[in-house]
Amino acid sequence: MALSLLSSSTRTCMRLNSYLHKGELTVLISLPRTASNKEWRNTGRRAVCGTGRVHATAQMNESTLKGTRKRRAHAPPVGNELERLRRVSIEGNIAVGKSTFAKLLHSVNKDWDVVPEPVGKWQNVGTSEKTASNLLDMMYRDPQRWSYTFQTFSCMSRMHTQLQPPATHLLGSGGTPVQVFERSVYSDRYIFALTLFELGSINATEWAVYQSWHSFLLEQFGQRLELEGIIYLKAPPQICLERLKRRDRDEEKGVKLDYLEKLHDQHENWLVNKSTELHFEQLKQVPVLVLDTSGNFEEDEKVKNNLISQVREFFSML
Numbered sequence: 001m002a003l004s005l006l007s008s009s010t011r012t013c014m015r016l017n018s019y020l021h022k023g024e025l026t027v028l029i030s031l032p033r034t035a036s037n038k039e040w041r042n043t044g045r046r047a048v049c050g051t052g053r054v055h056a057t058a059q060m061n062e063s064t065l066k067g068t069r070k071r072r073a074h075a076p077p078v079g080n081e082l083e084r085l086r087r088v089s090i091e092g093n094i095a096v097g098k099s100t101f102a103k104l105l106h107s108v109n110k111d112w113d114v115v116p117e118p119v120g121k122w123q124n125v126g127t128s129e130k131t132a133s134n135l136l137d138m139m140y141r142d143p144q145r146w147s148y149t150f151q152t153f154s155c156m157s158r159m160h161t162q163l164q165p166p167a168t169h170l171l172g173s174g175g176t177p178v179q180v181f182e183r184s185v186y187s188d189r190y191i192f193a194l195t196l197f198e199l200g201s202i203n204a205t206e207w208a209v210y211q212s213w214h215s216f217l218l219e220q221f222g223q224r225l226e227l228e229g230i231i232y233l234k235a236p237p238q239i240c241l242e243r244l245k246r247r248d249r250d251e252e253k254g255v256k257l258d259y260l261e262k263l264h265d266q267h268e269n270w271l272v273n274k275s276t277e278l279h280f281e282q283l284k285q286v287p288v289l290v291l292d293t294s295g296n297f298e299e300d301e302k303v304k305n306n307l308i309s310q311v312r313e314f315f316s317m318l
């Protein structure tokens, strides 16, 4: 296997991504991001500051290629395109308007690509139509039995989502492409799993097991799962309940105000009060944009434009 370095750096390598394109394996090695959020703001440096990259190309034989092709169907994001890419999650209570807001962002700028929360996967678990089960429904009907199982599946599907290479149209864009994820592996733990543990739907053993594999996997994937920013959509739980009722999803018919209040407090503790105990150093540094989405941004142009301009400014700072 021939290996050639396209550029190099003397610093320790912390991140390794590989992309297969036209028979060539591109290995992208990135160095750790060292600057804190505050340093970025003060110096005007971009989110990739402190990050050097080494590109290595290796020729592979055909049998290795076949296996790798199956794993990665997309063309590789290479060079500057990946360096410019920002990854941001939209967080917020159930029915606060995350999907609606994400679609709005994409309609404003095609370089802002939305990666939806994989709710469909949770509603349809199984290999065939006959054996498929609706795990979201099972979790709401019998939380003590199914919450832990739900969190294993939701977290795994979120990891899958966050590890997807960016859409190809983002790579040729001249601007700053952003992958916008609806929720993240972090809200899986610090919002839902934690809440379900505190409510007694996940027992102490399950919580310990969840935390153990969650920490292990996130450490293994390293920077590939990290975010450059978080947008927190915030509205009073009562408003979320009204929107949830209007959306009228079958599985959510039993959702009560006190559950939304608990989730609201959990978001506040993590993203505003910063009192949630976090286990990932990089996550503690991630800039958070808090947007009040109590107003109807779908219908009120002024509200909509104000939110968009805040997002634009936030992205330009990352």
Ligand SMILES: Nc1ncnc2c1ncn2[C@@H]1O[C@H](COP(=O)(O)OP(=O)(O)O)[C@@H](O)[C@H]1O
Binding pocket: 092, 093, 094, 095, 096, 097, 098, 099, 100, 101, 243, 244, 246, 247, 293, 294, 295, 296, 297, 298
């Ligand atoms: N700012 C808003 N004002 C009024 N209704 C909204 C707003 N945002 C979303 N909605 C409505 O609330 C419901 C839930 O929105 P959705 O985007 O599905 O929430 P989420 O993705 O956060 O669960 C939908 O019926 C949507 O049309």
Ligand SMILES: Nc1nc2c(ncn2[C@H]2C[C@H](O)[C@@H](COP(=O)(O)O)O2)c(=O)[nH]1
Binding pocket: 092, 093, 094, 095, 096, 098, 117, 119, 136, 139, 150, 151, 154, 187, 188, 192, 193, 196, 252
């Ligand atoms: N127990 C959990 N429930 C979750 C999780 N992520 C989402 N959900 C639920 C909440 C909603 O009923 C539905 C979709 O969420 P939206 O806020 O996008 O409407 O799924 C989770 O990690 N655990």
